[in-house]
Amino acid sequence: MQANQIYRVESECVTRYYVWDSVVRVSHWINVIAVGVLIFTGFYISTPFYRPTVDEPFGATVMATMKNLHFLFAIIFTLNGLFRAYWFFAGNTYRQWFRFHIWKADFWKEAWWKLKDYITLRYTDYELHTLGHNTLATLTYVILFLVASVQGLTGFAMAGKINPGGFFDTLFGWVIPLFGGEANVRMIHKLIMWGIIGFMIHHISFVIYLEVFREKGMLSSMITGLKTRPLGWEPVEKPWEKKEG
């Protein structure tokens, strides 16, 4: 499918496919930094674990700095995420929404098949379009995007209350009554952070595994943009409709 549009490099033993364009890669590493800073500062804001060794409060601005960093990187994360959402539509063939057909039975069959494929440790390569993300991964990332949006909404709603009636409060103030008060908003913000940490654990260990043991170039592809497949690998159409074997 659209194989002629796909940039590939063949070397002696593998074929390399250009999967991630530079925008995707840069945006990914911005996310890494932003989420890292957000989790660290968020933990501090939630449970201040470091106390400055000063006697008077004018000697330190630890909490204030952490909060400012949190807001700054929240804004970076959000803008990056918004741009990335736009790139879903505008990016290269691997990142387009035309793959996201949740209203079709095939989508769910494929996702379910892929889940079983992972659980039974097969890691089958199939259609060409799945070089980017297979259906299950696409679904996961869309859910992650929605979850991160809730995180952004709750976060900006809380930030807006620093200046009631101000810019952020006007835009996001409605979130707080929606969740029944600011205490609940904080609780949800924290729960979602743990969800994102859980995602990160899975994500990082898997790309390392696929890089080291499966030679699919998952980790290095986020730097070079190239994913590897064995020489002579041919895509399979709709493998979930075939019988086991």
Place this chain on the structure above:
Amino acid sequence: MQKQETFYEAVRRNGISRRDFLRFCFLTTAYLGLESSMFSKVVRALESKPRPPVFWLNFAACTCCTESLIRSSRPLISDVILTAISLDYMETIQAAAGHQAEEIVWEGMKKNFGNYILAVEGSVPTKDGGVYCTVGGMTAIEYLKKAARGAKAIISVGSCSSFGCVTTAYPNPTGAKPIYKIITDKPVVNIPGCPPIAEVIVGTIVHLITFDSLPELDSLKRPKVFYGQRIHDKCYRRAFFDAGMFVEKFDDEGARKGWCLYKVGCRGPVTYNSCSVVKWNEGTSFPIQSGHPCLGCSEPDYWDKTPLYQHVANVPLPGFATADEIGKGFAIGVAIATGAHLAASIVKKVAQKAEKTGVKEEKKQKEE
């Protein structure tokens, strides 16, 4: 009842000097967040407009709101409520009792139909036909609905009548409901707090008299001027928060030095009230100033956001406590599942390789 006297006349009749009257007007103007040019408007309104009768109804509550009100000693405030605003009915402090008292209410309401202000303290139990709270032989629901018919505005004084407070706390055996959920066809102002600050109650009433309208309300029907900002943002201990200096335990060095109470569960950052600005008892103190974290008493359902000495409340799910515990459990679960899956994958991969090399070796051996 003859021609209604004005606020000012009533104040003078009670032997209060004009200077004190002006001082009250000035302070109230300031509390209401009005510009100083509005001062003369407040004075004129209180001098010329007939004082509106206030009927104060007590339902399911602990009467702490009344206590707060009558113990306030800022210039005139107790007098304002007790004499000047013509508090025509208040079970706790009125002289009349029994049938006499009930006659006063209904007669007064009939005379001032459409003009009186109804202040309600306490929530209204609704379960089993509302039998858990009756006044003068009527259930609280009937009483409230009848009294609200001719009211100009309803002021829900205190957290019970505003959001529910302790009377609606889980499991809420009496089915108690806040006032705004029962009276939907009248303007209702919520003045939450357990109890609310007297200045806030009076300020809202004065606003009603002066401008014939309710003050600007937020999404929870609270006057924005008093409930517009977090306690945290006006707290005098805020510098310690920004610096990162926190009380860890109630008897440690930080507690003695008056550091921020965030880590011992202060709800100041999630609570909208004017405690840190107006303070209590003639501006003497407020909970945080006396070394105790804010409990968030003016926020909806604050009794259910427990434990109160923990900043982020527990997740209301059985078997779990904090968001952190759930989150850690989730993260560990993911880590274990991923680890097991990866280990199995690696083992399988290695086994496959060994098989392949085994096959190759066998072939080699056969060829040889």
